[in-house]
Amino acid sequence: MKAKIFYFIGLQLLIFVLTFLIYGKCNLVYYANMSFYVGGLITFFGLMSYVVAGGFFDFFTESSRKVFTPKRLRKEVGKMRLPSEVFSFPNKPIIALGLSSLLCMCIALFVYYS
Structure with a gap:
């Protein structure tokens, strides 16, 4: 649990x-823009590694x-x-780290527009 909080704060x-x-x-x-870029990139990487x-x-x-391999190398x-x-x-x-960053982005946008 401490490691997750450490990664989130980092x-x-x-x-x-x-x-x-x-x-x-x-x-x-x-902050919301940069949080979207970073969180989206981390989430994308996590989801791609999950699929692979x-x-x-x-x-x-x-x-x-x-x-595509020759017979001699099969x-x-x-x-x-x-x-x-x-x-x-x-x-x-x-994936959870990226989604938490996107959640922070949503909170920041909610505060900004309210």
Whole structure:
């Protein structure tokens, strides 16, 4: 639990630093913009790793290897790992971190427009 809070606070500090570096000042709109960019990027990365780890691209990868590999290299290609075996890290905390950043963006926009 402490690690998740540490990552969340670190991400918020990164968002504030990027806001100051890019915009030169910090207000709710600039914070919401940067939070959307960073949170969206992290969520996208987490969701893509979730899809790849789930085995969605395994059939395509294995078929492509069979079709495009010369016969003399088939044994070596058969020993290669599939994408779902490569992405074996936990991806749900990454998705949760990105979604928490997007939630902070929604709160900032709600405060700004109310």
